[in-house]
Amino acid sequence: MKSGLSAEIQLSVTKSLAHVAREAALVARALHSPSGRAHLDRIPGRGQAVRTAAADFVARGWAVEIQPGVLLASTALPEHIEPFIQGIAAMAEIRPEQGTFRSVVTPPGGCSQYSAALQKLGLAAADILDTSRAMRAVAQFAERSLWIFTPFVNDPGMAFVLDLFDQTKATERVLVLRVRGHQTKQTLANSIAALSALGVTVMNYAVVHDDGFETFHAKAIVADGSRAYVGSANMLLYEKQSLELGVLIDGIGVDVVTTALSAVISCSSQVS
Numbered sequence: 001m002k003s004g005l006s007a008e009i010q011l012s013v014t015k016s017l018a019h020v021a022r023e024a025a026l027v028a029r030a031l032h033s034p035s036g037r038a039h040l041d042r043i044p045g046r047g048q049a050v051r052t053a054a055a056d057f058v059a060r061g062w063a064v065e066i067q068p069g070v071l072l073a074s075t076a077l078p079e080h081i082e083p084f085i086q087g088i089a090a091m092a093e094i095r096p097e098q099g100t101f102r103s104v105v106t107p108p109g110g111c112s113q114y115s116a117a118l119q120k121l122g123l124a125a126a127d128i129l130d131t132s133r134a135m136r137a138v139a140q141f142a143e144r145s146l147w148i149f150t151p152f153v154n155d156p157g158m159a160f161v162l163d164l165f166d167q168t169k170a171t172e173r174v175l176v177l178r179v180r181g182h183q184t185k186q187t188l189a190n191s192i193a194a195l196s197a198l199g200v201t202v203m204n205y206a207v208v209h210d211d212g213f214e215t216f217h218a219k220a221i222v223a224d225g226s227r228a229y230v231g232s233a234n235m236l237l238y239e240k241q242s243l244e245l246g247v248l249i250d251g252i253g254v255d256v257v258t259t260a261l262s263a264v265i266s267c268s269s270q271v272s
Contacts, residue, residue: 148175177202
């Protein structure tokens, strides 16, 4: 069996099986069983959905129909197709009205042209949150876990990070950095004792390969997997700020962000 799913296959499967994903996952489970066979009449769910999923698998060369209603897995069947399709099913059940989001902005410092323009936009501008307030809202919301992701950080920014961890009730506290540049390394050295005292686990996502390294550029804060800030703002505080834009997300939808960022944590090495 194949071990991976290319981005092209992921997109194709999502488009063709999203409406029958629950049944498709069950077909995949049966094909991955020791017998390698899927008896379609034994698979629970909507009969037509089961047949649609089965036909898709056959068309892709992942299974062959050895007799009416019975499929046999082929060696082309991807190893991890069942959990991937289960993820599609979960996403298909998300209803946007059950989640909320608000725009979050850090305007340029001083009397910027952007700030003046924003004030002219009336009620739409009134609903925009300041970035630091949004980040504090996430930290104060957390009761179980607080994850902070910032590739870059300086000393004033780290002071803000420490304040966020100090405000939270969460017992699981994780800070993910890109520990490569001099500034981040020096800031981390200056603050490692304070982070340890607050019970923060520091992770480094900078994986070295023969042809370079992989790392991240995402900036996010996640509380309990149900509230998150995602945006452009690193934990770099200067007297003059650039315009930063992000969103504060609550409820359904945050689980997608949490899943993506949990993969970042799993790729990271622990610093402290």
